Amino acid sequence: MSGDELRLIKFFKAISDENKFKIISSLKEGEKCVCVIFKELSLNQTLVSHHLSALKAAGLIKGRKSGKWVYYSVNKKYFAEIESLFNKLLGHENFKNENDTINTMINNLC
């Protein structure tokens, strides 16, 4: 399997859990600290921390520490790349230039 395919699978695994999906959906609204996320989703703090660290390790989100708080946000470059890979998987050309990362541009050359 190609690196692209392995990366897609990693993405699918990272987001195929209901709670992780909800966390990503919530972060789409904007940067949020852990305490806001776990209260909003009615999940316990430890569980959310574990999920956040998995999502961060997989590249879907970024963390920014400020005082006692850690603010997480979606990694837009990552999602732009995934979108590109996914459309490639479906056999389409890339259809948008805005948000293109270097990675997606390199992919277009292949």
Add this chain to the structure above:
Amino acid sequence: MSGDELRLIKFFKAISDENKFKIISSLKEGEKCVCVIFKELSLNQTLVSHHLSALKAAGLIKGRKSGKWVYYSVNKKYFAEIESLFNKLLGHENFKNENDTINTMINNLC
């Protein structure tokens, strides 16, 4: 969570396994019977049968029986719908009309 989101998660779960992903990739080349798939991927027959039945139950593929053989193929309507849902998730409008299923057209009205 909306029905669309639950359907996307179901798709992510269905395809986030390496072997299932390989099966889908292989079927993208065209309809194949089980014996061709499991030999091509060097997996055992039972395992492939289990995966095929999971992929079929989730809607990603279709099966057609002919004599001793069962031929599987990707369900293009399903993938067209997933593409539509995925782009909605990423905040895009639908960008193509070809292959539109009734479902994606209904989705566009929301």
Add this chain to the structure above:
DNA sequence: TATATATATGAATTATAATTCATATATATA
């Protein structure tokens, strides 16, 4: 009809991920 081949299926096992629990660490505030 007996036998071989293709596929499916249920139960058992193994691997992996999700969740919880206890607790550590860092920082802010009384």
Add this chain to the structure above:
DNA sequence: TATATATATGAATTATAATTCATATATATA
């Protein structure tokens, strides 16, 4: 400085999915 708050982390538990094993079923062919 003592205490409260926000977050992370490792181990234990639980849930779920992947894989294997034994075998059943259907169909083609000798």
